[in-house]
Amino acid sequence: xxxxxxxxxxxxxxxxxxxxxxxxxxxxxxxxxxxxxxxxxxxxxxxxxxxxxxxxxxxxxxxxxxxxxxxxxxxxxxxxxxxxxxxxxxxxxxxxxxxxxxxxxxxxxxxxxxxxxxxxxxxxxxxxxxxxxxxxxxxxxxxxxxxxxxxxxxxxxxxxxxxxxxxxxxxxxxxxxxxxxxxxxxxxxxxxxxxxxxxxxxxxxxxxxxxxxxxxxxxxxxxxxxx
Amino acid sequence: xxxxxxxxxxxxxxxxxxxxxxxxxxxxxxxxxxxxxxxxxxxxxxxxxxxxxxxxxxxxxxxxxxxxxxxxxxxxxxxxxxxxxxxxxxxxxxxxxxxxxxxxxxxxxxxxxxxxxxxxxxxxxxxxxxxxxxxxxxxxxxxxxxxxxxxxxxxxxxxxxxxxxxxxxxxxxxxxxxxxxxxxxxxxxxxxxxxxxxxxxxxxxxxxxxxxxxxxxxxxxxxxxxx
Numbered sequence: 001x002x003x004x005x006x007x008x009x010x011x012x013x014x015x016x017x018x019x020x021x022x023x024x025x026x027x028x029x030x031x032x033x034x035x036x037x038x039x040x041x042x043x044x045x046x047x048x049x050x051x052x053x054x055x056x057x058x059x060x061x062x063x064x065x066x067x068x069x070x071x072x073x074x075x076x077x078x079x080x081x082x083x084x085x086x087x088x089x090x091x092x093x094x095x096x097x098x099x100x101x102x103x104x105x106x107x108x109x110x111x112x113x114x115x116x117x118x119x120x121x122x123x124x125x126x127x128x129x130x131x132x133x134x135x136x137x138x139x140x141x142x143x144x145x146x147x148x149x150x151x152x153x154x155x156x157x158x159x160x161x162x163x164x165x166x167x168x169x170x171x172x173x174x175x176x177x178x179x180x181x182x183x184x185x186x187x188x189x190x191x192x193x194x195x196x197x198x199x200x201x202x203x204x205x206x207x208x209x210x211x212x213x214x215x216x217x218x219x220x221x222x223x224x225x226x227x
Numbered sequence: 228x229x230x231x232x233x234x235x236x237x238x239x240x241x242x243x244x245x246x247x248x249x250x251x252x253x254x255x256x257x258x259x260x261x262x263x264x265x266x267x268x269x270x271x272x273x274x275x276x277x278x279x280x281x282x283x284x285x286x287x288x289x290x291x292x293x294x295x296x297x298x299x300x301x302x303x304x305x306x307x308x309x310x311x312x313x314x315x316x317x318x319x320x321x322x323x324x325x326x327x328x329x330x331x332x333x334x335x336x337x338x339x340x341x342x343x344x345x346x347x348x349x350x351x352x353x354x355x356x357x358x359x360x361x362x363x364x365x366x367x368x369x370x371x372x373x374x375x376x377x378x379x380x381x382x383x384x385x386x387x388x389x390x391x392x393x394x395x396x397x398x399x400x401x402x403x404x405x406x407x408x409x410x411x412x413x414x415x416x417x418x419x420x421x422x423x424x425x426x427x428x429x430x431x432x433x434x435x436x437x438x439x440x441x442x443x444x445x446x447x448x449x450x451x452x453x454x
Contacts, residue, residue, distance in 0.1 A: 040350070041380065042377060070380060123352065124351060171401055
């Protein structure tokens, strides 16, 4: 019985991968950088995104966001206050987003008018890792309040990410968070991964984070352009 | 395809429920109170458990613990330092524990010599909610670092729990955590649920938490005894 579930789940994953591939091409053709934010609940995905959207908009960029949630729409409302296009995706209790959900929620947006698409995944360090959403960049958040051991305990999600963002660094002292241990643990799981240390509250690290996004966008456009 | 997965998953859940029912009877007959701890990663399940096991042991009780994990055995080693029987359960990447895993890992323990069994579930606020592990008491942890909105965003797990433990209360000020809002959100999802406010670091609330466990054990024994 278990084997059968796994087989069928594999089919669904393959189907998801197919949809994700098509979605990625469509998003890249429109010139967007697509960023999938994954983390535990409560690491500050929404707070980081809120500040990111506001700053990008002030700098003349055109970002948009899709927010996966199980029940409430608090996050979407918080993000909509940034004045950028934001839509919520109700997963109906499912513990992750899938590529089809992303595709469905883009149907009435003019992608050519956007240049960044952020996807806030469901707060879950386990299940979202196997679902490609057509993103260019998977960013895993690690809050200082969670402890330095999380990369070792949830290696799949860290291993599948392109960038790690350490959040709430303003609380590091109160939480006795040892940043060097955290860095070593991230590097042990995903050698060479870029790590950006931030606080959405104080603004620490936001310039580095926005530069990281801009660099990735530039690199992506160069790659797509040269095809 | 999706429907078929759901149907098969339902069968597995029913199978799990069956095993959980048998397990519960076996554990209750042995006079144990079984506690299933569920929460996000990094809320301090291990820290709370460490302090709980040590105190119970000093008070003359005989607790034991099973720890679910995806990869590392750090938690089991931390808990074993309390000098009580501890075993780790490797879920092989699965995002939750199941009743059969609990049953398998109890086979060489003399249950009649124990009086509390704690199960530390995989850090995940979504998937573990539908898996009965044969516990008497499901306890959901909410760390002050996660924010007050988590009960509203993950209602299923809060709704299926018997007791809520707010952890890391020593960090409430630094995290600008509003405990009254958190209480109201928990009560909105699960009216009347007991809420215990703790800090495994300072020891705040530990007496109330241990009293809660003792009361539940007494109530359980009375119920089982009267059958």
